C-alpha cells in the first residue's frame with residue numbers, strides 16, 4: 001500500500017524508515033540467517049526478534065502501561081501459563097470459533113485471509129482506477145467508486161459466505177499472479193500441541209491472556225476481600241497462527257499482550273473516576289457512520305458520548321479515555337488515532353459494545369487496542385462447565401427478600417461411612433454447585449436416580465468424580481429469606497498489542513531534519529526512549545575518560561539510562577546516530593570541562609544546547625526525565641550555548 005503518513009511536513013519515506021529500524025536493530029526477522037541456508041524447511045514469517053533499542057523501548061512502554069493502569073488503579077496483576085488445556089478453550093468458544101476466513105489460490109499454493117484480500121484489491125483498484133490510465137485499470141465510474149468505498153467502510157462486518165460472494169461478484173483475484181481463489185473457509189488461529197510423553201492431552205498456546213485471568217477470578221475476588229468492582233491485569237506472550245502475516249510487527253504469530261479484565265456489577269456500570277475523563281474529546285468512528293459507507297471522524301467528549309449512548313456505559317467510556325491518555329504518553333501522534341466501534345457481525349456474539357483504538361500507519365489504520373464489554377459470558381461458561389461458582393455475593397441494599405432457590409442436601413449419616421477420607425471433598429463439591437447446575441442435576445437425579453459429580457479436588461484414589469444416588473443426595477427448591485444477592489460480574493476488557501503500539505510509535509515519531517533527508521530522528525518521548533542520555537567526549541583524549549565515567553556513574557545512580565559514545569566519529573555523526581535511536585538528551589564534555597567543570601546539554605529535537613555546572617546539568621536531566629520541568633524551565637538556570645552546533649553538520 002502506498003505510504004501516506006506525513007510527518008513534520010515531510011512525506012513519510014517507508015523505505016528509509018525501514019532501513020533505519022533495521023540498521024539500528026530495533027527488531028528484525030527471527031532465524032534470518034537460516035532463510036538462505038540449504039534445505040531450510042521453516043517458515044519464519046510473522047516471527048521477530050527485538051534488538052537492544054527495541055527491547056528497551058518495549059520494556060519502557062510496558063513500564064508506562066503498568067504505572068498508568070496497574071499502579072494507578074490498584075489492579076491485581078497475574079501471570080498465567082501459555083499452555084492451555086483444550087477443554088478450557090473449548091469452553092471459552094475458541095476451539096470452535098477463533099478462526100479467520102481463508103481463501104486458497106490453487107495455482108500458486110498460496111493462502112490468503114479473505115477480508116484482507118478483498119480490502120487490498122478494492123483499495124488498489126480505487127487508487128489506480130481513479131487515474132484510469134491503463135486498459136487493465138480503466139477509470140472507475142462514480143457508482144463503482146461509491147460501492148467500493150461502502151464495502152471497505154464495513155469490511156469487518158462480512159462473514160465467510162458474504163466475502164465469497166464479494167470475491168465472485170467483483171472478480172477478486174490473488175494480486176500475486178492474478179489467479180482465481182477458492183471460496184473462503186474458516187481457519188482456526190490457535191497453535192495446537194500435546195503435553196507429556198503419552199501425547200494424550202491436547203493443549204493450545206493461548207491466543208490471549210484473558211482466560212487465565214477469568215479462571216482465577218474466585219481467588220482474585222477473595223484477595224480483594226470480596227470488594228467489587230475491581231480489575232485484574234496480565235502482561236504476556238500470546239500466539240496466533242495468522243494466515244498470511246505480511247505487515248512486519250503489525251501481524252505476527254507470537255506477540256506481547258497487556259490485558260485488563262475489569263469486573264463490574266451488570267446493574268451498575270457507572271465508574272467512580274468517570275469525572276476525571278468526562279471532558280476528554282475522543283475521535284470516534286461510530287457504527288452508523290461505517291454503515292453509511294463513511295469514515296468521517298466525530299470528535300466527542302466522553303461525557304456526551306456516554307450520555308447519547310454512542311458509548312454504551314460509563315465504565316467503557318472511562319477506559320477509552322484512559323487508553324487515549326496512555327497512547328499519547330508513549331508517543332502516539334493524536335492526529336493518527338481514532339476509536340472505531342465494532343459492527344454487529346464483527347463483535348463476538350456475547351459482547352454488548354466494543355471499540356478499537358486504531359492508529360494510522362503506512363499500512364493504513366491498524367487496531368492496536370481492543371476495548372470490549374464481554375458481558376458475563378466468560379465467567380458464566382467456565383462456571384457452568386466446572387460447576388465452580390464464579391460469582392459475587394453482596395448484601396442486599398434493600399434488606400431481606402423472599403426467594404426460591406435450589407438446595408442440595410447430603411445425608412450426613414451415609415456420606416461419612418461411604419466416602420470415609422473423601423467425605424469432606426464430596427461435601428465441598430456439592431456446596432460449590434451453582435444454581436443453574438443444581439437445576440440440571442435435580443432433573444437428572446429425578447430421571448436416572450443417580451448423578452455423576454465432578455469433585456473440586458482429586459479423591460484419595462486419584463479419581464475426580466463420584467456417583468451420588470437419591471438415597472444420599474436430595475436436590476429441591478426451597479423458599480428462604482434472601483439477605484444477599486448473587487451475580488456473575490460483567491467484564492470490560494481493554495486488550496493491548498504492545499508490538500503494534502511500539503511499531504506505530506516508531507512511525508509516528510520518525511522524521512528527518514529539513515536541511516538533510518539522510519539525518520533521521522525518532523522523537524520518542526523521554527518516558528519510553530531506550531536510552532535517555534548520550535554522553536559524548538569531544539575527542540578520544542584520555543583526560544575526558546574519568547569525566548565521562550563519572551557522569552555515567554552519577555546518572556546510573558539516579559536510575560537514568562545512558563551511554564558513552566567515545567568513538568572516533570565526528571561529534572555531529574555521533575549525535576546523528578543517537579537521534580536515530582531516539583536518545584532525547586546529550587551531554588558533551590570538552591576542554592572547558594577540564595578547566596572549569598562545565599558541561600553542555602543538548603535537546604535531540606531542536607538541537608538547542610545549554611551549558612552549566614555538572615551538578616546543575618544533572619539536576620536538569622533528572623527533572624526532565626521525571627517530567628517535573630520542561631526545556632524552557634531548565635533554561636532559566638542553565639546558559640544558552642551554540643558553539644558546538646556547527647560541528648553537527
Ligand SMILES: Nc1ncnc2c1ncn2[C@@H]1O[C@H](COP(=O)(O)OP(=O)(O)OP(=O)(O)O)[C@@H](O)[C@H]1O
Nearest residue numbers: 240242250251252255367368369370495496497500
Ligand atoms: N497477529 C497479531 N500481531 C500483533 N498484534 C496482534 C495480533 N493479533 C492481535 N494483536 C493485538 O492484540 C490486540 C487484541 O486482540 P484482538 O483479538 O482484539 O485482535 P483482532 O481483532 O483479532 O485483530 P485483527 O482483526 O487485526 O486480527 C489487538 O488490538 C492487537 O493490538
